[in-house]
Amino acid sequence: MVTEQYDDLGAEYAEHTASSVINAYYDRPAILALAGDVAGKRVLDVGCAAGHLAAQLAGLGATVTGIDSSSVMVRMAEELCNDRDGRATFRRADLAEPLDFLPDDSFDLVTASLVLHYLKDWDLALAELRRVLRPGGAVVLSVHHPGEDWHWLDRTDYFRTELITDEWTVGGRPRTVRFYRRPLSWTFAALREAGFEVDQLVEPMPLPECETVDPQWFKRLSTTPRFLYFRLINPPA
Numbered sequence: 710m711v712t713e714q715y716d717d718l719g720a721e722y723a724e725h726t727a728s729s730v731i732n733a734y735y736d737r738p739a740i741l742a743l744a745g746d747v748a749g750k751r752v753l754d755v756g757c758a759a760g761h762l763a764a765q766l767a768g769l770g771a772t773v774t775g776i777d778s779s780s781v782m783v784r785m786a787e788e789l790c791n792d793r794d795g796r797a798t799f800r801r802a803d804l805a806e807p808l809d810f811l812p813d814d815s816f817d818l819v820t821a822s823l824v825l826h827y828l829k830d831w832d833l834a835l836a837e838l839r840r841v842l843r844p845g846g847a848v849v850l851s852v853h854h855p856g857e858d859w860h861w862l863d864r865t866d867y868f869r870t871e872l873i874t875d876e877w878t879v880g881g882r883p884r885t886v887r888f889y890r891r892p893l894s895w896t897f898a899a900l901r902e903a904g905f906e907v908d909q910l911v912e913p914m915p916l917p918e919c920e921t922v923d924p925q926w927f928k929r930l931s932t933t934p935r936f937l938y939f940r941l942i943n944p945p946a
């Protein structure tokens with residue numbers, strides 16, 4: 710169960726994601742680049758984890774609501790953002806269930822960084838993100854790159870959607886993490902069937918500073934796919 714995974718990862722995950730090259734020099738910059746100018750915008754950050762993206766969005770002038778299924782992550786996000794003058798608030802919520810506490814058309818932007826691959830079925834989650842997004846609003850999301858998952862995890866059938874059990878080292882300890890691997894065509898079809906327009910698909914490069922911080926990771930992220938990014942539009946009625 711993903712919630713327990715992240716509850717267990719806890720503070721060690723928060724420390725890891727604050728500075729890890731793939732989060733700080735690759736994922737969050739790519740999400741922010743696709744988000745554009747967020748000043749004055751109402752942003753829903755789903756799968757907010759320990760709040761590092763939410764903190765950056767709030768620092769850029771957005772008003773952020775962060776949700777996550779892990780109550781441990783929500784507590785850490787609240788602690789991280791307690792100096793943001795109420796511009797970032799958090800709540801425990803599962804994307805696999807209706808987000809009844811959020812009104813229709815109440816956000817200009819949804820950010821979903823590295824969360825959707827934990828869900829088997831995306832229909833309800835995408836319908837809820839569309840419902841709470843104003844017409845013309847955008848979703849910016851990242852998922853594991855399907856080519857990377859297929860290649861690195863040495864799977865035999867690219868076209869199959871399957872639950873993967875992987876081992877991560879976080880805080881010096883091996884941790885078991887489960888997520889879904891699926892082909893690109895599945896993801897594209899799910900986004901279109903939910904009624905979104907796919908505005909951009911991006912395979913980003915790490916920030917240039919990454920080369921000094923960690924030359925090996927810089928080379929890897931500059932030459933092999935890691936995560937995949939979409940910018941979606943909720944079409945005006």
Ligand SMILES: C[S@@+](CC[C@H](N)C(=O)[O-])C[C@H]1O[C@@H](n2cnc3c(N)ncnc32)[C@H](O)[C@@H]1O
Pocket residue numbers: 711712715726732737755756757758759760761762763776777778779782802803804805821822823824827828
């Ligand atoms: C890899 S982290 C996301 C990183 C984060 N967006 C950031 O910027 O640091 C994945 C997060 O998604 C959350 N998550 C997984 N499944 C979820 C679900 N069904 N509903 C809400 N959150 C979920 C996990 O608890 C975890 O905090």
